[in-house]
Amino acid sequence: MSTSVSSISNPKLSLNILTEGDIRQIHSATLEVIESVGVKFPSPKALDILKAHGAKVDHETMVARISGDVIETCLAKAPPIFTLAAIDPDLDLPLDGNHSYLGTDGCGVEIIDAFSGECRRSNKQDVYDVARVADDLDAIAFHWVPISAQDCPPESRGLHELEAIWTVSKKHAQTETILDERQMRAAIEMAALLAGGKGELRKRPLLSIMQCTISPLAHDTGSLEAGLIAAEAGLPVGFMTMASCASTGPTTLAGNLVVGNAEVISALALMQMAYPGCPVYYAAAQTAMDLRTGAYTGGGPEDFLFGAATNLLADFYNVPLSMGAFATGAKEPNWQAAVDNSFSSFMAVSTLSDMLLGAGLLHGSRIFSYEMLLMDAEIWSILHAMFKGIDVNEETLALDAIREVGPGGTFLTHSHTVEHLGQLWLPTLMDRRTYSAWQVKRDGAREWALSRARQILSQEPLESLDPALKIEFEKIIETVEQG
């Protein structure tokens, strides 16, 4: 079990991607869209709340037009800072604008089996196993449900997935697979048991919720209603736009940001209308459609730019951001995967996006690979080292050491060298051997990543969940299954 998480904080690198003026223009365009075009909220419950707050509601089309003032006033109620609590408080994740955390990706549909290598449909045991490996990695700060527990009934699947994760890990969990009121209430009940009561859960939310918007300019009934229930219980709720250039959003990147922004902030405003001051976050994974096939790309320069730009919007609204990164479309952990995942994560961290999703999936978030998970963790460790930047001070300028070593000498044996060795990055998956050493097995990152995962999986599972709670969880799940 990991006892710490590796977050990126106090970054020394930054990126200028949008000016303050740009952000203001995107913001005003967004308000104009929400006010004049409107956003579809296909939930009578949501429409009633919006109407009570002055929105113009068309009950037939379910489109609400909300004035810019109302949106701004509501957003101002959202807490700028809150903590994603972990079962082990040492693993808490303060979302204070000064940290980037990496989570696993979700929710895949197939898994490349760690032992047989077969790509097959995922099940509950896989959720449990992936959580064990993710728990072991310091780079992974929180869990998303990584893959679907397809051997469990659809009506309770989201709960089985959470149970599997909580059985073996004390890190924070975030889920995107709970889309209906009944499962949401049950998930809250489970989380409350874990936290020691509903009041405790509100103080220390061990679970956070992610819902999607439907680009362009619409929301989903189940997602809205489940989101409202989570917000009522004080669980952090985020709404994710996946506006895609040229299909569900304009081709132009700025226009795409406007469409996605309108969806996200209209949903966050709704949460604030219903439960003022409830913790909410911005979530996004915009992309560009593949021009030849219409496919979801999950990589490419547009994705990378969105990755950096979106946090500026979230900062403007003073709420944390959960940003889709590491979402390569590659079919194996290969060159494309490394390019996609390095750029996307670099860009998102460059503006200090609070949460990054997510490590481990291939084929546009569809296939889980242990190799990819370990490789993504290594990319994270490179970022961690890079964003420390270059410290310039008396000690790091090393004048004394330079003087003592002098022309033609060596730093290898100097005490200054040894004192600062810890600052140099050490790979676990990069091949820095000789050519002949490589020739023996012609192995590399993929084999090493897999063997590390197998090693973790071969250990006796450490179930940290109290068996009495597990029994309670099973009862709750059973009740949901019995309708």
Next chain:
Amino acid sequence: MSEDLLAEITESVIGGEPETVIALTRQALEMGLEPMEIINQGLVPGMDIAGEKFSRGEFFLPHLLIAAKGMQNAMELLEPELVARKQTFKSVGTVVIGTVQGDIHEIGKSLVGTMLSANGFKVHDLGVDVRIENFVSKIEETRADIVGLSALLTTTMIGQREVIEALVEAGLRDRVKVLVGGAPVSQSWAEEIGADGYAEDATGAIQVAQKLMGAKS
């Protein structure tokens, strides 16, 4: 003169000007051209050329879809004229398509639908989150040859099986071929639930649909 107009219609389909396609089609009708002539010598060649350009990589998806939209709009205008003449434009086959209940993923399903209609199928798109009985009644009403079921969630793919079961119950299973697709769907799932075909993308969907039509006739 009429040849020029038909050529212009072809051009406007390829050029992606749905409004112009409509205007020219109306003009052609007013000039007394036969609807069949407009379809076979104006619209269809335009769609064929757009399709070829797309396969060659000269056209991107939006070009192709705008061309299809132009053609579709014109067909709507021509439909009543055909009916008045007791004629029917013979489509390759009739397809009912939709995303199963509980699932709101639309992009892939609509793409498959549009590409099928661009390839000569008559497509009835029921949208997303479609109830089982709506599939059944639409299949009955349109005497569809094929039903396309899209599911993007592991929790909703089960809906594909339920539609198949409902078709058996309604006594329609022998009359309609079932085609399935979507992110979590695979050939083995298609076989498991007794579907007739599976395709991973829209191009594949057209090929499988054409094959199923061949098997039917």
